Every structure is written in C-alpha cells, then in structure tokens.
Amino acid sequence: MLELIAGPCSAESRQQVLSIAKEIDSIKGVKWFRAGIWKPRTRPNQFEGVGEKGLPWLNDVKKTTSLKTITEVAIPLHIEKCLENNIDGIWIGARTTTNPFYIQEISESLRGVDIPVFIKNPLNPDIKLWIGAIERIKASGIKNVYAVHRGFSFADNGVYRQTPYWKIPIELKRLMPDIPIICDPSHIGGKASLVKEISQSSINIGLNGLMIEVHNSPENALTDSSQQITPYALRRLLEELIIPQNSFEEINPIFTIREEIDSLDFELINIINQRMSLAIEIAKIKKEKNIPILQIKRLDEMIIKRLEKTHGTILDKGFIKDIFESIHQESIRIQNEIFKDK
Ligand code: PEP
Numbered sequence: 622m623l624e625l626i627a628g629p630c631s632a633e634s635r636q637q638v639l640s641i642a643k644e645i646d647s648i649k650g651v652k653w654f655r656a657g658i659w660k661p662r663t664r665p666n667q668f669e670g671v672g673e674k675g676l677p678w679l680n681d682v683k684k685t686t687s688l689k690t691i692t693e694v695a696i697p698l699h700i701e702k703c704l705e706n707n708i709d710g711i712w713i714g715a716r717t718t719t720n721p722f723y724i725q726e727i728s729e730s731l732r733g734v735d736i737p738v739f740i741k742n743p744l745n746p747d748i749k750l751w752i753g754a755i756e757r758i759k760a761s762g763i764k765n766v767y768a769v770h771r772g773f774s775f776a777d778n779g780v781y782r783q784t785p786y787w788k789i790p791i792e793l794k795r796l797m798p799d800i801p802i803i804c805d806p807s808h809i810g811g812k813a814s815l816v817k818e819i820s821q822s823s824i825n826i827g828l829n830g831l832m833i834e835v836h837n838s839p840e841n842a843l844t845d846s847s848q849q850i851t852p853y854a855l856r857r858l859l860e861e862l863i864i865p866q867n868s869f870e871e872i873n874p875i876f877t878i879r880e881e882i883d884s885l886d887f888e889l890i891n892i893i894n895q896r897m898s899l900a901i902e903i904a905k906i907k908k909e910k911n912i913p914i915l916q917i918k919r920l921d922e923m924i925i926k927r928l929e930k931t932h933g934t935i936l937d938k939g940f941i942k943d944i945f946e947s948i949h950q951e952s953i954r955i956q957n958e959i960f961k962d963k
C-alpha cells in the first residue's frame with residue numbers, strides 16, 4: 622500500500638486549510654494532510670508562511686477529518702510548537718537536510734518523542750548527506766523514519782524544476798532497504814502537468830508513497846502555484862496510476878532473463894579485460910620504439926568504424942560513442958602506466 626500525503630504547499634488561512642482537507646479526506650487511500658507553516662523561501666520579503674498561528678488550523682483538520690497532519694520543521698522551536706499543537710508527523714526540508722548542524726539539533730530535540738519523521742533529500746545530489754540525516758534522526762530514537770525524494774538542484778534541470786536523478790533514491794533503497802521512500806513529484810516537476818508521470822515513474826522503480834501538493838485554487842496559491850493540483854486532479858491521478866501488484870520474486874521469466882544478462886555482463890568484463898591486455902602490448906612497443914601513446918587519427922577511425930557496426934541494431938549511436946570513448950580513455954590511462962615503468 623502506498624503511503625499517501627497530500628495538501629497545500631502552504632497553509633494560508635483556516636478556511637483554505639479546512640476546505641482542502643475536507644476534499645482530500647474523501648479521496649481513498651490518502652492518510653496524511655500536509656501544509657507548510659514555516660516556509661523556507663529562497664529570497665527575502667516573500668510570503669514566509671503564516672507561522673505558529675496556523676498550527677491550530679491543522680489541529681482542526683484532525684478534529685474534522687480522518688487525516689493525520691504533517692508540516693515542515695527546521696529548528697527545535699518548530700518541533701516544540703508542533704508537539705504543543707498535536708501535529709502527527711514532521712518533515713525536514715531539503716535545505717535543512719543539507720546542513721548537519723541543523724539535523725543534529727533537530728535530532729537532539731526529538732529525543733524521547735515518537736512521531737514519524739520524513740526526511741527530504743538534500744538539495745545537492747549527495748547521498749551521504751541524506752543517509753547521515755536519516756542516521757542522526759534514527760539515533761534520537763525515532764522509529765518511523767521515511768525518506769522523501771524531491772529531486773536535486775542541477776545547473777540545468779531540463780524540463781524539471783529539480784532533476785529526479787533516480788539513481789540516488791535507487792541507491793538509498795539498496796543501502797537502507799528498511800527506510801520507505803516517498804516521492805514528491807510536485808517539487809521535482811515544478812509544473813502540475815508533470816506530477817502524474819513523475820508519480821508513475823517513482824512507482825515503477827518501487828518507491829513507497831507520494832507527497833503531492835494540492836490546492837483548491839492553484840493559480841491563487843501564495844507559494845508554488847504552478848505545481849499544485851486540485852483535489853479533483855489528485856483523485857483522478859490516483860485512480861489512473863498503475864500500481865504493480867505482483868512482487869517480482871513470483872515472476873520466473875524475469876529471473877531467467879536476468880541470469881542471461883548476468884552471464885553476458887561477465888562475458889563483457891572478460892572481453893574488456895582482453896582488450897586492455899592488447900593495449901598493454903601496444904604500449905610496450907610504443908615505449909620501445911619511442912612513439913607517443915595517442916594517435917588522434919586512430920581514435921577518429923576507431924569511433925567511425927564502431928558506429929558503422931551499429932547499423933541494423935537497436936543500439937543508439939551516442940551510447941556506443943560514449944562507451945568506446947570511455948574504453949579508449951581507460952586504455953590511454955593504462956598505457957601511461959606502462960610508460961611510467963622503468
Ligand atoms: C515543501 O514541501 O513545500 C518544501 C519547501 O519542500 P522542499 O524542502 O523539498 O523544497
């Protein structure tokens with residue numbers, strides 16, 4: 622079952638919070654109502670959240686719906702205020718995860734408290750910072766720790782607001798299999814139109830839930846207006862998501878094909894090894910005859926010939942070019958080592 626979190630980027634008024642919560646409450650499967658109370662804004666003098674006065678509104682959500690509430694905290698004072706107002710869970714924002722000093726302080730103020738903590742990835746694609754934050758929060762005794770994948774900040778994010786860079790959540794799953802990972806397609810996409818396909822991609826790689834920004838009037842939202850979707854759109858999105866029901870342990874053909882892939886990969890390693898041994902032989906001759914390692918003409922010819930070989934295959938030319946440039950680079954590195962030998 623997916624862990625589903627939905628709600629506005631920011632709590633704006635009591636009425637806004639309660640009316641969105643009421644609509645979300647009627648959507649099957651959604652467990653958590655999110656709303657930012659303190660907003661980390663990139664530039665000053667923008668709406669920085671309603672602050673403490675919004676916490677009782679979240680408490681009213683609990684009284685009037687079956688949803689649990691969650692908001693972002695960045696400093697121990699935020700945690701104190703959340704606990705005073707019966708907030709059910711907290712999330713740590715991307716900007717905060719980036720800083721171990723903050724995470725350590727948050728961790729210390731959570732000692733003896735047992736509420737679920739959702740830890741967003743740091744802004745930069747550094748898995749160690751994310752793991753470090755998870756370890757620090759777990760060390761305070763918190764049992765329910767979740768990771769939230771909200772994309773990473775690259776110089777060029779392409780069509781996204783934040784690059785998904787799926788290899789990092791996949792690696793986190795491998796290293797910390799017990800930590801459920803929630804995808805936040807709203808902050809990855811930055812546009813309402815991308816939310817569905819990003820949600821589907823996250824499910825396809827086995828992530829465990831979604832945190833989606835939902836507003837009853839996205840165009841008038843005080844923060845992140847272009848990425849929020851309406852409760853109606855959320856309902857449709859959840860209905861249309863394709864959720865794999867079978868675990869792959871049950872699907873034998875995949876196992877057989879994977880075994881074949883493994884043996885092909887091992888063969889590839891063998892072949893590359895043979896290829897590098899030949900490069901070493903050439904390097905010895907070049908050294909003896911006192912000729913330079915690199916002949917640029919040979920590199921050009923080599924790439925062209927290999928690209929010709931891709932005719933009639935399913936292989937992408939750019940991909941093959943990358944592979945052979947990288948093999949050639951390694952061959953040059955190995956030959957350089959031979960040149961260094963006395
Ligand atoms: C948010 O969820 O509204 C938010 C500010 O998230 P992030 O820390 O991922 O930018």
Ligand code: MN
Binds near residue numbers: 630631808834844845
């Ligand atoms: Mn937001």
